[in-house]
Amino acid sequence: MSAGVVKVGLLGLGTVGGGVIKTIRSQQEKLSSRLGKRIEIVKALVRDSEKERAVELDRSVLTTDFEEVLKSDVDIVVEVMGGVEPTYDYVRALIEKGCHVVTANKELLAKRGTELVDLANRHQVHLAYEASVAGGIPILSVLRQFLRTNDINGVRGILNGTTNFILTKMETEQLPYQEVLRQAQELGYAEADPRSDVEGFDAMYKLYILAQLVYGESLPLAEVKRRGIADLTSGQIRIASELGYRIKLIAQAQQAPEGIRLSVEPTMLPTNHPLAQIQDAFNAVQLSGNIVGDLLFTGRGAGELPTASAVVEDLAYLLTQPFTPHPEWKETEAATGSVTQQNGDHSLCYLEGSAPAATPDRVLHFLRHAGVDVHKLKVQFDLGGVLRAGLITSGMRAEHEELLQSDFGLQVRCFPLLGSVE
Numbered sequence: 001m002s003a004g005v006v007k008v009g010l011l012g013l014g015t016v017g018g019g020v021i022k023t024i025r026s027q028q029e030k031l032s033s034r035l036g037k038r039i040e041i042v043k044a045l046v047r048d049s050e051k052e053r054a055v056e057l058d059r060s061v062l063t064t065d066f067e068e069v070l071k072s073d074v075d076i077v078v079e080v081m082g083g084v085e086p087t088y089d090y091v092r093a094l095i096e097k098g099c100h101v102v103t104a105n106k107e108l109l110a111k112r113g114t115e116l117v118d119l120a121n122r123h124q125v126h127l128a129y130e131a132s133v134a135g136g137i138p139i140l141s142v143l144r145q146f147l148r149t150n151d152i153n154g155v156r157g158i159l160n161g162t163t164n165f166i167l168t169k170m171e172t173e174q175l176p177y178q179e180v181l182r183q184a185q186e187l188g189y190a191e192a193d194p195r196s197d198v199e200g201f202d203a204m205y206k207l208y209i210l211a212q213l214v215y216g217e218s219l220p221l222a223e224v225k226r227r228g229i230a231d232l233t234s235g236q237i238r239i240a241s242e243l244g245y246r247i248k249l250i251a252q253a254q255q256a257p258e259g260i261r262l263s264v265e266p267t268m269l270p271t272n273h274p275l276a277q278i279q280d281a282f283n284a285v286q287l288s289g290n291i292v293g294d295l296l297f298t299g300r301g302a303g304e305l306p307t308a309s310a311v312v313e314d315l316a317y318l319l320t321q322p323f324t325p326h327p328e329w330k331e332t333e334a335a336t337g338s339v340t341q342q343n344g345d346h347s348l349c350y351l352e353g354s355a356p357a358a359t360p361d362r363v364l365h366f367l368r369h370a371g372v373d374v375h376k377l378k379v380q381f382d383l384g385g386v387l388r389a390g391l392i393t394s395g396m397r398a399e400h401e402e403l404l405q406s407d408f409g410l411q412v413r414c415f416p417l418l419g420s421v422e
């Protein structure tokens with residue numbers, strides 16, 4: 001490392017990369033006095049060097065050739081370009097060269113993290129990734145440093161800002177899904193391919209990383225139960241709200257006697273549940289330690305500056321720390337047996353259809369005889385005679401859903417339910 005300067009290379013100069021440069025510039029004085037050195041961006045890898053950027057940068061710093069970054073005298077590289085290919089090869093080459101790496105790339109970590117952690121340990125370089133989970137919330141450092149003695153049974157949270165923003169706007173402003181998704185993209189919340197957000201992949205990658213830190217192991221991604229929000233309808237959101245519930249994309253890790261279970265799925269929460277209060281692009285992580293009790297961390301989960309905050313804090317922290325090996329990452333077999341229900345076997349089911357047989361009385365009669373308890377019911381008929389109903393049930397099984405469909409012509413969607421049923 002040159003005297004008086006830390007030379008930083010950037011892989012990517014989009015939303016987060018731009019935020020990193022802005023943050024280093026605005027906080028340079030503070031960073032210099034903390035580190036005793038100035039931070040200088042010496043190389044920034046992009047795809048298109050002609051593109052207009054949100055930050056001004058000397059043209060000699062920009063490159064489209066990774067070899068230029070690799071051959072330069074950078075001390076640390078910040079990887080904020082995303083994806084796995086060619087990113088994995090680049091990060092690997094940098095670690096092998098002895099460069100410290102800070103990354104915000106949860107997909108890379110969830111897919112190749114076990115190898116990268118091992119490689120960084122073998123080359124005695126830091127691999128830091130606070131920004132990869134829950135944006136600006138410093139949850140990973142807390143787990144790694146301040147929750148190592150507690151037994152943590154389960155972790156749940158809202159880990160994707162884009163989907164939380166979409167669900168909030170669909171509910172509170174009745175905006176259509178596509179329009180809010182576009183807003184999330186414009187605000188820099190969404191992934192380059194937003195299917196990663198709306199289909200639950202992004203939250204699944206973050207959950208995988210959380211599980212590695214909480215349990216010292218995770219499941220192969222193929223074993224994680226994952227469902228996104230892309231098929232949710234405004235009718236489902238509205239009827240949930242009328243029943244006193246709110247839909248959130250909840251990521252959850254549970255420790256069962258047979259092993260850990262990971263799931264990401266739209267879940268119904270009573271509106272007074274702490275996670276139901278998390279709106280817009282905010283994220284939250286809720287966990288419980290046997291010594292400390294319940295904890296809830298919340299903050300901005302996506303966007304230029306919250307994410308840059310996590311990246312730059314990581315960068316500054318590792319520059320003040322000697323290398324210590326990172327705990328190994330492992331993958332384990334999925335637990336067998338049925339997944340534990342969130343709240344007994346309560347669910348909120350949304351029914352919609354226009355067949356003459358589908359009257360509320362007939363549907364309730366059928367459910368009662370099938371052994372399904374209905375705790376709360378909200379029925380709407382629109383002018384065209386379409387039945388829309390929301391039911392809080394217990395004992396609803398896949399076979400009941402199929403019969404409601406075949407015998408009553410109803411579309412049925414049941415959501416797991418968190419929290420108390422009034």
Ligand SMILES: NC(=O)C1=CN([C@@H]2O[C@H](COP(=O)(O)OP(=O)(O)OC[C@H]3O[C@@H](n4cnc5c(N)ncnc54)[C@H](OP(=O)(O)O)[C@@H]3O)[C@@H](O)[C@H]2O)C=CC1
Nearest residue numbers: 012013014015016046047048080081082104105302303307
């Ligand atoms: N946006 C957010 O709120 C958050 C994002 N993240 C993660 O941070 C990373 C970056 O996200 P974000 O800034 O939003 O993404 P952007 O799409 O805004 O930026 C990506 C940058 O990487 C460059 N890039 C992409 N692929 C290549 C390639 N093959 N070769 C060279 N350069 C490339 C692009 O170049 P060019 O500009 O020329 O196209 C662009 O500058 C991702 O891993 C994302 O998951 C993490 C937390 C929050």
Ligand SMILES: N[C@@H](CC=O)C(=O)O
Nearest residue numbers: 160161162190191302
């Ligand atoms: N697309 C992600 C960005 C941050 O990780 C999200 O919306 O949460």
